Amino acid sequence: MSLVQVTDLTVEFGDLRAVDGLSFELAPGAALALVGESGSGKSTVASALLGLHRGTGARVGGSIEVAGTDVRKASDEELRRLRGAKAAMVFQDPLSSLDPYYAIGDQIAEVYRVHTRVSRRVSRARAVEVLDRVGIPDAQRRSRSRPHEFSGGMRQRALIAMALACEPELLIADEPTTALDVTVQAQILDLLHTLREETGMGLLLVTHDVGVAAESVDRVLVMQHGRVVEQGPVAAVLGAPAEAYTRELMAAVPRVDDRRTPSEASDEVVLEATGLRREFGRGKRTFRAVDDVSLTIHRGETLGVVGESGSGKTTLGRMLVGLLEPTAGEVRYDGHARVGVNPAVQMVFQDPVSSLNPRRSVGESIADPLRARGERDEKAIRGRVRELLERVGLEGAHYDRYPHEFSGGQRQRVGIARALAADPRVIVCDEPVSALDVTTQAQVVALLGELQRELGLALVFVAHDLAVVRQVSDRVAVMRGGRIVESGPADEVYDNPQDPYTKQLLAAVPALDPQVAARRRAERRELAAA
Amino acid sequence: MSGFAGFAVRRTVAAVLTLLALSVIIYVVFYATPGNVAQITCGPRCSPEQVHQVAQQLRLDDPLYLRYWHFLEGIVVGQDYSTGTSVEHCSAPCLGQSYQSDQQVMQIILTKLPVSLSLVIGAMVLWLLLGVGTGILSAWRRGRLSERVLTGITLAGLSTPVFVIGLVLMIVVCGQLELLPFPEYVSFSDDPEQWAWGLLLPWLTLALGEAAYFARLTRASMLETLAEDHIRTFRAYGVGERSIVGRHALRGALAPIIALNANDFGSAVGGAVLIESLFGLPGIGQELVHAVNVVDLPVVVGMVLVIGFFVVLANAVADVLYALADRRVVLT
Numbered sequence: 024m025s026l027v028q029v030t031d032l033t034v035e036f037g038d039l040r041a042v043d044g045l046s047f048e049l050a051p052g053a054a055l056a057l058v059g060e061s062g063s064g065k066s067t068v069a070s071a072l073l074g075l076h077r078g079t080g081a082r083v084g085g086s087i088e089v090a091g092t093d094v095r096k097a098s099d100e101e102l103r104r105l106r107g108a109k110a111a112m113v114f115q116d117p118l119s120s121l122d123p124y125y126a127i128g129d130q131i132a133e134v135y136r137v138h139t140r141v142s143r144r145v146s147r148a149r150a151v152e153v154l155d156r157v158g159i160p161d162a163q164r165r166s167r168s169r170p171h172e173f174s175g176g177m178r179q180r181a182l183i184a185m186a187l188a189c190e191p192e193l194l195i196a197d198e199p200t201t202a203l204d205v206t207v208q209a210q211i212l213d214l215l216h217t218l219r220e221e222t223g224m225g226l227l228l229v230t231h232d233v234g235v236a237a238e239s240v241d242r243v244l245v246m247q248h249g250r251v252v253e254q255g256p257v258a259a260v261l262g263a264p265a266e267a268y269t270r271e272l273m274a275a276v277p278r279v280d281d282r283r284t285p286s287e288a289s290d291e292v293v294l295e296a297t298g299l300r301r302e303f304g305r306g307k308r309t310f311r312a313v314d315d316v317s318l319t320i321h322r323g324e325t326l327g328v329v330g331e332s333g334s335g336k337t338t339l340g341r342m343l344v345g346l347l348e349p350t351a352g353e354v355r356y357d358g359h360a361r362v363g364v365n366p367a368v369q370m371v372f373q374d375p376v377s378s379l380n381p382r383r384s385v386g387e388s389i390a391d392p393l394r395a396r397g398e399r400d401e402k403a404i405r406g407r408v409r410e411l412l413e414r415v416g417l418e419g420a421h422y423d424r425y426p427h428e429f430s431g432g433q434r435q436r437v438g439i440a441r442a443l444a445a446d447p448r449v450i451v452c453d454e455p456v457s458a459l460d461v462t463t464q465a466q467v468v469a470l471l472g473e474l475q476r477e478l479g480l481a482l483v484f485v486a487h488d489l490a491v492v493r494q495v496s497d498r499v500a501v502m503r504g505g506r507i508v509e510s511g512p513a514d515e516v517y518d519n520p521q522d523p524y525t526k527q528l529l530a531a532v533p534a535l536d537p538q539v540a541a542r543r544r545a546e547r548r549e550l551a552a553a
Numbered sequence: 554m555s556g557f558a559g560f561a562v563r564r565t566v567a568a569v570l571t572l573l574a575l576s577v578i579i580y581v582v583f584y585a586t587p588g589n590v591a592q593i594t595c596g597p598r599c600s601p602e603q604v605h606q607v608a609q610q611l612r613l614d615d616p617l618y619l620r621y622w623h624f625l626e627g628i629v630v631g632q633d634y635s636t637g638t639s640v641e642h643c644s645a646p647c648l649g650q651s652y653q654s655d656q657q658v659m660q661i662i663l664t665k666l667p668v669s670l671s672l673v674i675g676a677m678v679l680w681l682l683l684g685v686g687t688g689i690l691s692a693w694r695r696g697r698l699s700e701r702v703l704t705g706i707t708l709a710g711l712s713t714p715v716f717v718i719g720l721v722l723m724i725v726v727c728g729q730l731e732l733l734p735f736p737e738y739v740s741f742s743d744d745p746e747q748w749a750w751g752l753l754l755p756w757l758t759l760a761l762g763e764a765a766y767f768a769r770l771t772r773a774s775m776l777e778t779l780a781e782d783h784i785r786t787f788r789a790y791g792v793g794e795r796s797i798v799g800r801h802a803l804r805g806a807l808a809p810i811i812a813l814n815a816n817d818f819g820s821a822v823g824g825a826v827l828i829e830s831l832f833g834l835p836g837i838g839q840e841l842v843h844a845v846n847v848v849d850l851p852v853v854v855g856m857v858l859v860i861g862f863f864v865v866l867a868n869a870v871a872d873v874l875y876a877l878a879d880r881r882v883v884l885t
Contacts, residue, residue, distance in 0.1 A: 073789055107790030119782035123881060124804045134790045171881050
């Protein structure tokens with residue numbers, strides 16, 4: 024008998040059919056990944072397996088059987104006994120998925136007690152045991168910490184510990200590593216892999232990242248618009264996709280070992296930073312976010328700045344644009360030291376939702392730099408904005424629309440148009456594609472490349488994703504703890520990394536080929552042991 | 554915990570500074586007014602000799618800052634008054650002398666304070682029980698008929714003035730049903746049972762209006778917490794709804810409840826005038842209104858300071874509790 028049997032599943036929210044006639048099964052101990060872009064319905068399927076749509080107004084059709092429980096027909100009590108005990112779920116954002124007010128050990132103990140009816144002391148001991156199992160050092164003491172005292176990776180480990188508490192037959196992981204740094208992601212995926220080897224539990228992994236799927240599962244199911252595109256063994260589906268959509272998806276995934284055709288960089292230096300340092304806080308609490316960073320940016324080239332969260336890459340980007348004043352060091356534009364905002368150096372922000380004012384039309388937002396420059400002729404402003412909208416692949420008629428009417432990729436295009444409005448020579452892009460799906464990501468990256476060639480722009484591309492950075496950069500700087508640990512031409516840094524941290528980063532990147540993934544996993548174990 | 558102790562000390566210092574600032578403002582507003590301060594302080598029926606004596610006692614010839622310093626000194630170490638024939642000692646904390654009633658201000662306040670505190674503390678217990686309880690129920694039963702009924706009652710509570718609630722309660726409970734005697738204040742030390750019976754209606758009246766605010770706040774913050782991701786986690790792990798609402802959602806609502814309660818407690822000590830007059834309770838609020846009416850300056854100044862003390866105290870306590878309730882709060 025299979026562990027999960029889903030037949031002809033449909034889930035509707037009002038008029039929207041999020042899942043449409045989906046069928047799949049999962050054998051005990053097997054691992055299946057649901058892969059798809061945002062809005063493909065993959066998370067909805069995961070929630071449906073635990074009956075989490077009950078009482079939310081969503082209409083669920085078809086049949087779902089999980090570990091011998093008919094989820095649609097089960098009583099509330101039966102469903103409660105399934106959740107956490109036979110099938111446990113790990114969520115995407117480990118900070119918001121734990122109660123901020125209670126100690127982590129108490130939260131795990133609570134879940135364990137709900138299902139086992141043991142004493143408080145026994146359940147607390149169990150919590151420490153599973154925390155230890157997922158690799159929390161000094162688990163006894165750390166079990167008394169609250170979630171905010173844990174790092175992102177440790178929180179995700181704690182959530183996995185909670186899932187393990189009752190020894191479930193099925194683990195459902197909904198984007199378990201999306202909010203994490205690449206090295207931490209590798210650790211968590213390795214942990215899931217080891218746990219599966221040891222306990223023999225089944226895994227249903229929901230992810231938008233094909234690489235993550237390739238690392239972790241035996242079978243893949245590709246979803247689009249709530250339907251199955253194709254499913255099968257991971258090597259077959261990812262190695263030789265049968266469907267056009269899967270091929271498109273695979274083609275859009277940036278690869279860390281792809282070389283880039285170099286751009287026409289000149290020797291002319293447009294922006295130069297020397298000894299940049301930035302501190303936050305005062306006295307004993309002073310925190311040095313960026314420490315003695317020097318770099319040069321040439322006309323027409325792309326400099327990739329890659330680092331994990333907290334490495335200081337965003338702070339550096341802001342100083343280059345003049346949004347933040349450096350504590351020490353200087354930024355020289357065209358050979359002259361600059362203080363404050365420089366219209367020739369513009370910025371594109373990470374979150375296209377929050378970086379546009381929702382109450383103003385996108386045309387007004389794009390017109391801001393023009394007005395700031397003193398342009399008063401409304402006709403000229405409108406004309407220029409239309410031109411910019413068309414330039415970034417939108418329509419001139421979109422001038423009067425508001426940000427919520429656009430998709431994430433389109434909003435990022437608006438952000439780029441706004442940066443272009445000031446006729447910049449340098450654009451600093453701070454994680455410009457990390458909030459986007461891979462296919463959209465590829466389009467935005469292509470747009471940036473086109474603009475660069477056409478306008479001779481210099482780009483500083485700040486990102487955590489090593490593959491994307493390689494795809495766009497001529498030169499790369501790797502940041503850690505506010506310092507640049509390694510820099511040089513992209514191909515040199517990627518093919519022959521010198522710094523141990525760079526090596527570690529590159530080893531952590533998920534591979535698309537399951538065999539390569541297995542080899543990398545072995546390498547990581549060696550690196551960790553060394 | 555050392556960080557926490559430091560925070561408590563800093564918070565206390567801030568509270569003292571706030572009170573000092575308040576005392577400066579109050580003193581300047583009342584004693585630096587144009588007109589004959591001695592005449593006003595002494596009262597309209599004073600003879601010129603008496604006015605002259607008061608002027609000497611208030612040291613009106615001294616500059617304002619010296620007079621204020623003297624006033625502060627009285628609060629900290631006490632002071633002596635000469636009444637012309639004898640010398641009277643006013644021990645610390647001395648808030649001065651009411652020439653109109655010939656009593657020390659502190660004495661007046663000390664006779665009124667127990668009444669106000671009895672009223673407010675009792676009512677606070679009630680409003681917390683009623684308000685938070687109603688809030689929890691309506692968050693738990695959201696969308697159902699019982700929640701709508703509760704919301705309706707809460708809205709009625711919010712929009713009915715306290716004197717209407719009080720009057721109706723008094724007419725129905727004491728007048729028509731004769732369940733209780735008409736409220737009368739009996740000191741707790743004299744007869745605790747009579748004290749409680751006599752205060753029951755004032756407590757209810759004050760608590761009903763307040764409880765409505767707490768019900769709304771509790772309901773809103775619990776619903777907000779219930780929509781958060783960590784609640785979804787516990788649902789997905791088969792934790793029962795009772796534990797989710799009672800343990801996880803309520804915990805998230807605790808901090809704003811503490812903050813609102815501190816505010817309301819502080820202001821009710823001096824601000825429950827309507828209830829005090831309605832039920833004939835000789836509390837701070839009534840005395841303050843009386844003192845303002847007859848322009849008894851020393852009493853007004855003293856009372857405002859004491860009321861301010863309670864507001865500041867309640868807020869300081871709330872800040873400490875708040876930090877204990879939510880450890881993520883950065884202590885500065």
